Amino acid sequence: MKKLFYSFLMLVTLVIVAGSAKGQVNSTVIQGGTYTYTLKGIVVNTAGTATIDFDGDAAEVIAVTAGFSGTDKTNLIAKAGSYDATFTVHYSTSATVGATGNLIVTIKDGSSNGCTNTIKLNVTVLAAPTINLAIAADKGPQYCQTIANTTDNTAASKDQNNTIKFTVTPTFENINVSGTSFLWSYTLKLPNPSGLLGTTAGAFKVTKGGNDITSDVIATGGLQVVDLASSVTSEEFTVTFYTTSGIAAQNLEGTVSNVSVREDRTGGTTYNENTTINGSDNSATVTVNALPSIGSFQ
Structure with missing residues (x-):
């Protein structure tokens, strides 16, 4: 029978750019979605630290692919030099629909008494399809x-x-x-x-x-x-x-x-x-x- 089987020292402004097909920032995200962000224009005088956080609802940084190093999103290493950083963020399937929060990246210069700089991206969560x-x-x-x-x-x-x-x-x-x-x-x-x-x-x-x-x-x-x-x-x-x-x-x-x-x-x-x-x-x-x-x- 046949079958048919039919996730330092700041000298320039930091800018977040999303890794979307059109190069637009992923400021509107979907429950359960995973998005890639690129943070451009980073300049660090002395190797320091970086943190990545979303303050609106549950989210997880699942990979840092360029710029920073480490696996703990609250204690990443920001190397010295001028570069871009790329990382992915997974937004929880239980993230509150309509919730608006900030994707926050904070970088601290590693020199004695080094200062901290921060950038925020406003992000809105939409219901999953x-x-x-x-x-x-x-x-x-x-x-x-x-x-x-x-x-x-x-x-x-x-x-x-x-x-x-x-x-x-x-x-x-x-x-x-x-x-x-x-x-x-x-x-x-x-x-x-x-x-x-x-x-x-x-x-x-x-x-x-x-x-x-x-x-x-x-x-x-x-x-x-x-x-x-x-x-x-x-x-x-x-x-x-x-x-x-x-x-x-x-x-x-x-x-x-x-x-x-x-x-x-x-x-x-x-x-x-x-x-x-x-x-x-x-x-x-x-x-x-x-x-x-x-x-x-x-």
Whole structure:
């Protein structure tokens, strides 16, 4: 049976620049998101210390990749010299929506009686995006296969074509983030239950957008940009088979899994569907009922 498996001495002004695709500062962030910041124009006379903190809500500095050294965000080493510092910040999934706080970087010169300089970036936390993916069939739940008006001593079931369409439709919340787009994805499974004949000998056929999808291949749908408040189109998969008589009822089931939506940016965070809440609409079953076979008059 074939299956289809569809984180000193300050001489110049410090400026924070985000590592976003457009080079804009990540001053608006999403719950659970991880963002990269570059702090430019650092000049330290004598190696000293640096701290990084967000005072609005839970956040964690998960990596310092340039400029500073160390793993403790409250006790980093600020080397002597002129350079830029790059670090990533993970904002908690429980961060309060609408909360506004400051991402604060403080650098202290390491010389005797060295002074401290500070820069703050005002950051607002937005709700995490959510996705609910539903799959539905255009036939069923009980389906009797196609038969024709019989003539010339031919059974009504002979060479009759059947099509069942499965439509995958996403519903989103919290995607209206200015300057941000999202991608959605999923895995679809549409196995041939057993013995349903295809439009070519023995082949169970599935198409998407007019293109054949072969058996035993994982097909990932979606990956469409969700633009602010624009509508999102559904995706349709069509199952085609010849009327197959003389076999027991077959359950043709389409299921979606690995459902997620993610920010369309380098290092963008992926948010998975909450299947505890939305799992009941992740499958659709059409029972292809038993159809008697008839031979011919003798």
